[in-house]
Amino acid sequence: MSSIPTSFPASTVLGYPRIGPRRELKRALESYWSGRSTRADLDRTGAGLREQTWRQLAELGLAGLPSNTFSLYDHVLDTAVLLGAVPARYRDAPDPYFAMARGTDGLAPLRMTKWFDTNYHYLVPEIDADTVFKLDASKPLGEVREARALGFETRPVVVGPVTFLLLGSALDRLDEVLGCYEELLGALAAEGVAWVQLDEPALVGDRTAEELAAVRVAYERLGAVAERPGLFVSSSFGELGESLPVLAGTPVEAIGLDLVRGSVPVADLGGLGGKIVVAGVVSGRDVWRTSPERALAALGALRASQVVVSTSCSLLHVPYSLADEAELEAGLRGRLAFAEEKVAEVVALAEARLRGTAEHGGASPGPVEHAGVLLDHDEHEPSVALLPEPVPVEERSPYPVRAAAQAGHLRLPPLPTTTIGSFPQTGELRAARAAVASGALSQADYERRVEAEIERVIRVQERLGLDVLVHGEPERNDMVQYFAEHLDGFAVTRNGWVQSYGSRCTRPPILHGDVSRPAPITVRWATYAQSLTTQPVKGMLTGPVTIVAWSFVRDDLPLRDVVFQVADAIREEVRDLEAAGTSIIQVDEPALRELLPLRRAAQADYLEWAVAAYRRATSGAGDRTQIHTHLCYSDADQILAAIDGLDADVTTIESARSGARILGAVSAFGRGLGPGVYDIHSPRVPSADEVEALLGRALGALPVERVWVNPDCGLKTRTYEEVEASLANVVTATRRLRSTLTT
Numbered sequence: 001m002s003s004i005p006t007s008f009p010a011s012t013v014l015g016y017p018r019i020g021p022r023r024e025l026k027r028a029l030e031s032y033w034s035g036r037s038t039r040a041d042l043d044r045t046g047a048g049l050r051e052q053t054w055r056q057l058a059e060l061g062l063a064g065l066p067s068n069t070f071s072l073y074d075h076v077l078d079t080a081v082l083l084g085a086v087p088a089r090y091r092d093a094p095d096p097y098f099a100m101a102r103g104t105d106g107l108a109p110l111r112m113t114k115w116f117d118t119n120y121h122y123l124v125p126e127i128d129a130d131t132v133f134k135l136d137a138s139k140p141l142g143e144v145r146e147a148r149a150l151g152f153e154t155r156p157v158v159v160g161p162v163t164f165l166l167l168g169s170a171l172d173r174l175d176e177v178l179g180c181y182e183e184l185l186g187a188l189a190a191e192g193v194a195w196v197q198l199d200e201p202a203l204v205g206d207r208t209a210e211e212l213a214a215v216r217v218a219y220e221r222l223g224a225v226a227e228r229p230g231l232f233v234s235s236s237f238g239e240l241g242e243s244l245p246v247l248a249g250t251p252v253e254a255i256g257l258d259l260v261r262g263s264v265p266v267a268d269l270g271g272l273g274g275k276i277v278v279a280g281v282v283s284g285r286d287v288w289r290t291s292p293e294r295a296l297a298a299l300g301a302l303r304a305s306q307v308v309v310s311t312s313c314s315l316l317h318v319p320y321s322l323a324d325e326a327e328l329e330a331g332l333r334g335r336l337a338f339a340e341e342k343v344a345e346v347v348a349l350a351e352a353r354l355r356g357t358a359e360h361g362g363a364s365p366g367p368v369e370h371a372g373v374l375l376d377h378d379e380h381e382p383s384v385a386l387l388p389e390p391v392p393v394e395e396r397s398p399y400p401v402r403a404a405a406q407a408g409h410l411r412l413p414p415l416p417t418t419t420i421g422s423f424p425q426t427g428e429l430r431a432a433r434a435a436v437a438s439g440a441l442s443q444a445d446y447e448r449r450v451e452a453e454i455e456r457v458i459r460v461q462e463r464l465g466l467d468v469l470v471h472g473e474p475e476r477n478d479m480v481q482y483f484a485e486h487l488d489g490f491a492v493t494r495n496g497w498v499q500s501y502g503s504r505c506t507r508p509p510i511l512h513g514d515v516s517r518p519a520p521i522t523v524r525w526a527t528y529a530q531s532l533t534t535q536p537v538k539g540m541l542t543g544p545v546t547i548v549a550w551s552f553v554r555d556d557l558p559l560r561d562v563v564f565q566v567a568d569a570i571r572e573e574v575r576d577l578e579a580a581g582t583s584i585i586q587v588d589e590p591a592l593r594e595l596l597p598l599r600r601a602a603q604a605d606y607l608e609w610a611v612a613a614y615r616r617a618t619s620g621a622g623d624r625t626q627i628h629t630h631l632c633y634s635d636a637d638q639i640l641a642a643i644d645g646l647d648a649d650v651t652t653i654e655s656a657r658s659g660a661r662i663l664g665a666v667s668a669f670g671r672g673l674g675p676g677v678y679d680i681h682s683p684r685v686p687s688a689d690e691v692e693a694l695l696g697r698a699l700g701a702l703p704v705e706r707v708w709v710n711p712d713c714g715l716k717t718r719t720y721e722e723v724e725a726s727l728a729n730v731v732t733a734t735r736r737l738r739s740t741l742t743t
């Protein structure tokens with residue numbers, strides 16, 4: 001074991017964005033997928049981005065450079081390929097990797113779900129009796145060599161065995177998988193790699209005794225490999241808790257801690273004495289500058305053989321650079337740090353510590369002024385004290401009272417048909433928005449185009465025979481950003497893209513101040529749409545939890561207080577929509593589940609205030625106004641009581657793919673329910689028979705007067721052709737079933 005190093009580079013990051021500063025990877029992927037370029041072109045773009053990242057990190061002065069953090073689609077998928085977990089049905093596809101990621105004509109892709117409590121989606125490893133684990137280390141080895149050829153020594157980053165198997169629900173395969181990791185360590189050692197980083201974010205969740213035993217077995221075994229690099233096991237997104245002493249008891253040389261979300265209990269400090277601690281004091285999850293006082297204090301409290309300055313998680317979750325954001329107001333800009341600026345902070349903190357140690361002859365943090373980048377950090381005044389407790393608001397009447405008032409007012413047929421809000425976003429509209437931004441199109445002309453699109457959407461729905469119409473959301477670039485642009489307290493970026501999955505990116509708004517609504521936001525479009533038709537048109541709003549979940553949020557207030565501020569703004573919008581004559585208002589909360597804390601102990605509190613915020617946003621509506629909510633994930637099991645607690649008159653929820661399970665779960669809700677009968681994630685047009693079968697299943701689980709008929713989610717990513725054909729079949733199936741109902 002002579003090759004194991006005794007020290008770690010003084011500063012590092014756990015990972016870096018990979019989509020490209022100008023979303024180069026997105027363009028290269030889309031061009032390759034559409035056949036406009038070759039795999040070699042795509043690989044060239046990938047190599048260029050990797051080189052750019054290593055050079056940038058080195059130039060910023062970072063001591064420890066990671067590799068294998070790049071991915072053509074997803075790092076969990078890369079790990080599945082590394083371990084040979086490629087299901088047989090994909091192996092003959094022309095490009096098995098992208099077949100797993102995106103599917104092919106005949107093959108559905110792997111399931112995708114959210115990475116811990118982030119908005120990044122990974123592909124769920126599919127591990128079953130047919131899986132034969134077999135190492136293919138070409139990607140991590142290739143990146144190590146590629147970096148070396150450029151003059152950089154790197155630390156390959158790989159998802160760790162326990163997290164990989166927990167994500168694939170296959171911890172019983174630990175023994176086989178460890179064989180692959182042992183082989184990988186040997187191959188990396190032979191390549192002369194000093195350190196390997198094994199990411200184990202799953203260890204910050206509640207883990208059973210059996211799972212903790214798996215952690216011990218895994219790292220005892222990997223530690224015992226004769227020729228291997230130093231083992232650095234990293235964690236992210238929270239505190240290791242009971243996993244920490246287990247990990248500390250194994251031979252791993254370095255442990256990574258998220259010191260932004262958590263701290264080390266005093267009782268565990270002693271156990272770290274012989275380890276290197278890679279201290280995540282710069283947040284990889286938000287866009288705020290690091291407080292040097294707080295970071296240096298957290299670093300100073302550690303007792304370890306070496307303390308390395310690092311980020312709390314990969315910087316994958318933040319945009320590349322503030323350099324593109326000259327338009328941000330200077331005061332706000334001064335409080336921000338994106339990936340590049342965060343690397344500079346890590347470097348500055350490591351330097352400040354070095355100086356402190358030299359000057360004080362001990363581990364105490366040195367004076368903060370030494371750290372150049374940190375010098376002008378100015379802690380803004382927290383406004384906590386200024387905010388009064390939210391004023392209690394009145395609740396709505398009991399559901400039966402509301403239901404009777406709504407039935408008399410709306411006079412809808414049984415099995416009412418509706419959609420979730422958005423209709424296909426056309427290229428012309430996106431271009432028109434860009435033209436307004438650049439001054440090439442006047443606001444008035446743009447608004448006329450939006451109106452024309454609304455009229456088209458209304459006529460399409462009338463022709464199809466839908467019962468409750470929508471205006472189609474043509475004015476919205478994005479369901480969160482649109483509200484952020486119209487509320488005070490938010491800023492939007494020009495180029496602040498963050499990878500959501502594969503080639504998809506979002507540009508999360510920055511919620512930096514107290515939120516308020518200077519003027520009505522959606523009323524103009526809602527009333528215009530309603531003026532075109534005698535059918536009811538649903539008002540369409542995004543809920544407070546989702547707006548906050550998909551933004552970068554100020555960290556000087558408890559999240560709950562921020563969500564309540566947003567709820568009050570939405571409450572005003574609900575009131576104005578109602579006053580303008582809207583009789584059905586949908587308030588979407590697709591992110592309700594995403595913010596659920598990873599630890600059970602914290603979940604009840606979150607769900608309580610999240611539900612309270614939603615009710616605050618919607619409870620101003622009178623009995624006659626029907627409130628809808630929409631959720632789109634099929635794994636709602638953990639939050640069913642909370643969904644029920646939203647008390648919406650109608651809940652539409654994704655279920656076309658997962659069907660029976662969710663129906664069974666939600667059938668206990670005593671209010672309206674629209675289980676999706678059209679899977680909008682696929683270009684496929686469902687037949688009327690298929691829709692009828694799905695509806696029949698819903699009617700088996702729910703009384704007919706509670707069932708609504710709708711797609712799984714909004715239609716904005718589909719084409720008009722697909723949407724019109726699919727909705728026509730939805731209406732046909734509904735009519736067939738209606739005709740069988742005895743009145």
Ligand code: MET
Nearest residue numbers: 420421422588590714715
């Ligand atoms: C991710 S949920 C989307 C809801 C929104 N109203 C839409 O139809 O697009």
Ligand SMILES: [Zn+2]
Nearest residue numbers: 590632713714
């Ligand atoms: Zn949805």
